[in-house]
Amino acid sequence: MIIDIHGHYTTEPQALHLFRDKQLAGLADSARKPTSTDLGISDEVLAKSVAPQMKFQKERGSDLTIFSPRAGGMAHHVGTEAVSREWTTICNDLIHRICTLLPDSFVPVGQLPQFPGVSTKNCIAELERIVNELGFVGVNLNPDPSGGYWTDPPLTDRHWYPIYEKLCELEVPAMIHVSSSCNPNFHHTGAHYINGDTTAFMQLIQGNLFKDFPTLKFVIPHGGGAVPFHWGRYRGLAQDMKKPTLAEHLLGNVFFDTCVYHLPGIELLAKVIPVDNILFASEMIGAVKGVDPETGHHFDDTKRYVDQLQNLSDAQRYQIFEGNARKVYPRLDALLTKRGRPGRKS
Numbered sequence: 001m002i003i004d005i006h007g008h009y010t011t012e013p014q015a016l017h018l019f020r021d022k023q024l025a026g027l028a029d030s031a032r033k034p035t036s037t038d039l040g041i042s043d044e045v046l047a048k049s050v051a052p053q054m055k056f057q058k059e060r061g062s063d064l065t066i067f068s069p070r071a072g073g074m075a076h077h078v079g080t081e082a083v084s085r086e087w088t089t090i091c092n093d094l095i096h097r098i099c100t101l102l103p104d105s106f107v108p109v110g111q112l113p114q115f116p117g118v119s120t121k122n123c124i125a126e127l128e129r130i131v132n133e134l135g136f137v138g139v140n141l142n143p144d145p146s147g148g149y150w151t152d153p154p155l156t157d158r159h160w161y162p163i164y165e166k167l168c169e170l171e172v173p174a175m176i177h178v179s180s181s182c183n184p185n186f187h188h189t190g191a192h193y194i195n196g197d198t199t200a201f202m203q204l205i206q207g208n209l210f211k212d213f214p215t216l217k218f219v220i221p222h223g224g225g226a227v228p229f230h231w232g233r234y235r236g237l238a239q240d241m242k243k244p245t246l247a248e249h250l251l252g253n254v255f256f257d258t259c260v261y262h263l264p265g266i267e268l269l270a271k272v273i274p275v276d277n278i279l280f281a282s283e284m285i286g287a288v289k290g291v292d293p294e295t296g297h298h299f300d301d302t303k304r305y306v307d308q309l310q311n312l313s314d315a316q317r318y319q320i321f322e323g324n325a326r327k328v329y330p331r332l333d334a335l336l337t338k339r340g341r342p343g344r345k346s
């Protein structure tokens with residue numbers, strides 16, 4: 001089984017965008033607020049809206065996508081905390097409906113109603129709702145709800161502990177995923193995303209977060225940003241800071257996905273990062289939609305790169321495509337096992 005742990009709902013029906021436009025217009029003029037949170041989207045329209053993702057799954061050979069709301073759409077910095085909460089509920093409910101309609105293709109991951117400067121306690125009720133009531137197996141956690149200005153404390157600060165306590169209690173991992181950038185210096189998918197990944201990893205080196213939360217699990221997407229390429233720098237910085245080795249300090253808790261859009265990048269990832277810490281993902285349909293003229297294949301068809309990796313044993317390939325996802329997302333493992341698809345015994 002091939003599990004793609006990183007897919008966003010980027011093909012939403014127009015009704016969702018119209019709601020968002022009205023919701024934001026309502027901030028300036030309450031008369032323009034949406035009159036209802038019922039978007040009027042039928043099951044048929046919802047199922048049709050994810051046909052492009054399902055087509056790619058079939059063509060590229062993946063079975064199941066861990067599916068979350070559009071990352072750029074979370075936009076925690078926009079409006080007010082109440083706006084973020086309403087928007088989050090609506091986006092998560094749509095993901096829940098799609099995963100209920102098409103359970104063999106999609107498993108749900110949610111967004112959180114974060115807002116800059118607000119206690120992360122404000123996220124607990126929604127986190128409990130989506131996991132306990134809606135069966136979500138993970139969340140996306142935005143390390144910079146300000147959208148490119150980094151006004152909240154680092155991820156190792158106690159500011160974030162309420163979320164971590166709940167994630168550990170629920171056995172749910174977080175993908176550290178920024179949203180759109182409102183700082184024109186940072187293109188959102190080209191700079192802000194990669195900055196977010198790299199910044200989060202460096203924050204974790206500087207702190208001792210996993211001493212307080214030994215079972216907490218983070219996925220750093222987009223191949224870990226600049227981290228694998230600069231692994232020597234990070235090892236050296238950790239050493240200078242008198243931290244344990246990165247393997248001891250972080251690799252029991254931090255995992256990387258394969259959303260790197262060329263073969264040399266994946267080769268480097270697999271050479272530098274232990275196989276135990278790599279999870280297959282494509283982020284389709286997302287940041288880069290085009291076809292690479294050098295290969296004739298879509299940039300985000302990442303399975304092709306993993307397939308081309310030399311020197312991987314069958315067991316290691318299984319880990320990247322399925323086994324590690326089951327380990328990092330225990331609720332996914334339980335769900336699949338319940339459906340008669342247990343993982344391999346290692």
Ligand SMILES: [Zn+2]
Binds near residue numbers: 008071177221283286
């Ligand atoms: Zn993403």
